[in-house]
Amino acid sequence: MLKKLIDKLVTNQEVATTSKRNLEEIKQGPIPEHVAIIMDGNGRWAKQRGLPRTAGHQAGVDSLKKIVECAAKIGIGYITAYTFSTENWKRPQSEVDFLMKLFQQVFEKELDRFNQQGVKVKIIGYKDRLPDSVKQVAEQVMKKTENNQKIIINIALDYGGRAEIIEVIKNIASRVKDEQLKIEEIDEAEIAAQLYTADQPDPELLIRPGGEERLSNFLLWQIAYAELYFTQTYWPDFTAETFLQAIADFQNRERRFGGLKEGRC
Template sequence: MLEKLMRKKNTVADSVVSDRLESLKSRNIPAHVAIIMDGNGRWAKQRNLPRIAGHHEGMKTVRKITRIASNLGVKVLTLYAFSTENWKRPKLEIDFLMKLPGEFLSTYLPELIEQNVKVEMIGNFDMLPDHTKRAIRKAMDETESNTGMTLNFAMNYGSRLELVETTKKIAALVADGSLKIEEIDESLFATHLMTAHLPEPDLLIRTSGEVRLSNFMLWQLAYAEFSFLDVLWPDFDEKCLLDAIEEFQLRKRRFGSVEGEGDA
């Protein structure tokens, strides 16, 4: 009897999500959604579990959110998976985190291919362990021709490092005479970022209640709308994403201009 009631409850919940999804799709969907996935460790601690259990549960959330974002028509979903600062964590935790891409992609790659999702990565690829690089490279190669949503993992990524490396590339062009200093502007600078081929994020979501960027896409987020949610990443579900996108659709994006009566 209980099992039957649970199935009925889940069916009703799925129907509600489906109806909301279709309603939101008829309005302005953010082309690029970036998410700082925070709170795995706290989720595990609340349940007296090791931190790695939270990371494993968070991996399941990645699957759910990837699927619904793709269904919504999001063009790019960038997930902050591992920062350059995360190397300071305990070795056991780092080793587990480095295994997660292989586990996630080996489990869900067929599903991503079926959904026409293209896998990409930004960050320092060379510093990753060989098994992590193999898993990511395999997923990128096998989804290279997909034309649907881009699932972009920020892995071993730090925005300050990206900005420094971009500056070095441009300085080298000036040094060898192929670029004049007066030719450097925002547009040129952006073409040398890791995200040069992607649209800038329209919406940034951070889970866990923390209100900071943590060295994530500092250039690219200049005019993004921010949504800081008091929910831990493993508990972030389809409804949470739909709520964030619905709030985004209600906001007026001015990009520095003044529009509308009474605007400041």
């Protein structure tokens, strides 16, 4: 009953109904190779409709599936989705338990879809703190999708930007101590090679729905030069059309990376 109600409430804007004209127009401009998303607003979306917060999280999963499909259609190679932070363990135990079960169910039920659509799944974060059942299915879905090449989705699960950087520092310090690395050899490339997103391009666009305008400890190193896109739309209402609007906004930005465009002073 609850699932049927959610289905009615979620905006039914599938990729298939997005006009071909809009897709083709977007494809003519620069496409970010990597997009990061903070999936915010699930709880407020549910409260607004008199539903439990868990209903918002379930609806948020449906939104992510639509956005990944849309991203693949326009040629985006990587999506990093912030699904559960290192701070989210502080939430009520009932909500944490629901989310852990939800992750497990999604990984199990969507495996065939991932393979059909060429989606490679990578889980980034502290896997050792997850319940064994979630760890097992997470490892399984990564293994069974590792050869897919259409699009890579990084699921940031028990992830924190500061925690990631601390882990990198420890790894580098250990290598220096063991005389495997000299201090003068430490540079941006060395640090990037130790990140969860090693061998991937840094995100060029960060999208945060839900009305908040902060980074919330997400990809602190990787988004140094990312374009930031904030919107009031709650994540469960975030459609393929909304996603294309964010990409269109990105295409209208002037990216200088600290320099100047020719002819400007």
